[in-house]
Amino acid sequence: MQKENQNAVERIEYELTTLIRRAVYLDISDKKIGHLERSVYLLLRHLDEFGPSRLKALAETFNLDISTLSRQASAIEAKGYISRFSDPTDGRVSLFRLTDIGREKLIIDKKMRIERYHAMLENWSNKEKEIFGELLERMNEALID
Amino acid sequence: MQKENQNAVERIEYELTTLIRRAVYLDISDKKIGHLERSVYLLLRHLDEFGPSRLKALAETFNLDISTLSRQASAIEAKGYISRFSDPTDGRVSLFRLTDIGREKLIIDKKMRIERYHAMLENWSNKEKEIFGELLERMNEALID
DNA sequence: GGCATTTACTTGTATAATACAAACATATAC
DNA sequence: GTATATGTTTGTATTATACAAGTAAATGCC
Structure with missing residues (x-):
């Protein structure tokens, strides 16, 4: 259980870091919303x-x-x-x-x-x-x- | 159903925008991780x-x-x-x-x-x-x- | 095989977002 | 009524970024 929990948190850390990079980019790119x-x-x-x-x-x-x-x-x-x-x-x-x-x-x-x-x-x-x-x-x- | 869906997406839009601001700040603040x-x-x-x-x-x-x-x-x-x-x-x-x-x-x-x-x-x-x-x-x- | 073009990278320059510090204007406290 | 505190603006420096020009190496073509 400890291990699963660890993996889930690790995944969240990874995905959130990625999300921030992509979202910040999206915001200043040509494909910017609005x-x-x-x-x-x-x-x-x-x-x-x-x-x-x-x-x-x-x-x-x-x-x-x-x-x-x-x-x-x-x-x-x-x-x-x-x-x-x-x-x-x-x-x-x-x-x-x-x-x-x-x-x-x-x-x-x-x-x-x-x-x-x-x-x-x-x-x-x-x-x-x-x-x-x-x-x-x-x-x-x-x-x- | 359309309305609920609309609200859910609106909430996601709102929360993600907020999350990005907070996370970017966290990253350069004193409380920065690592x-x-x-x-x-x-x-x-x-x-x-x-x-x-x-x-x-x-x-x-x-x-x-x-x-x-x-x-x-x-x-x-x-x-x-x-x-x-x-x-x-x-x-x-x-x-x-x-x-x-x-x-x-x-x-x-x-x-x-x-x-x-x-x-x-x-x-x-x-x-x-x-x-x-x-x-x-x-x-x-x-x-x- | 040597020149023209393309590719990978570096460096010069400009811009934008930011923080910090100094300046300025107004308010509060004694 | 002066000293201090508060809210905002402005000056300056730093950082992250893009774009453009320059440099070095590879590829293509005759």
Whole structure:
């Protein structure tokens, strides 16, 4: 039993390492899903899901330096996908929210991503997809430090 | 049924995107597993598994430009983890193989990675781990273009 | 058998994402 | 009201990457 368990974990380690390499590549290749960079997609998705956020909170969410988020957000703002407004209770804070254009772009890309996944997983049963989603969610929980 | 399927795929899309962000972060953070960079680990692992390889083949394996692999390999060679020798049948080709030190480093890091995964997945049943490994492998198949 | 073309790799250069540190603006504490 | 803390921006350095030019070796063709 110990041995089987060892093998299963070893396989997970191997496959996850491979998956990350392939997925990161896919994201920057010609076959990239949609039009938004992964970082932009994640930021828009976060604002859509959690509402207006400040830089510091976004940096923590994405495990990136605040300066990095500051530049990312400025770039995305320049594209018109998010807009900035001052926190009325604290003049130091910039809050960002999705613009209508940003929401539209997000919806389009999300749709494309989901379609791509549908195609990749077309020969999986519904049950398998459900289980995979659940296990991935648990894996993500486990990845939080 | 269509709806459930849709939700399952949506969840997979969401969780995978999140997983990639977390895993990439983990890899460069203080809590990084082991001592080797992910790229170095992957290269050593590949040489261990498939034997001596040339740059072009490695670049294709990792979906990276040959020039990138050339620099990576030189750096890893300088650390003494791999060594270079000429293909006796083709003087243009450099072949790389693991050195004893490289193999040792690989074994150490692999062990640490597997231990970390063991810890993260400690409350998963053996059956769940097996299924997750299998589904990840199928996902990786699906990610090949 | 020697020149043209192809192949494998290295090196030069540019770009993008990132972190860290310094600067700046605003808020809080005493 | 000044000193300190907080939130953000900007300057600088580093790293990973791609693309293009250069170099060395092999292959093809007459």
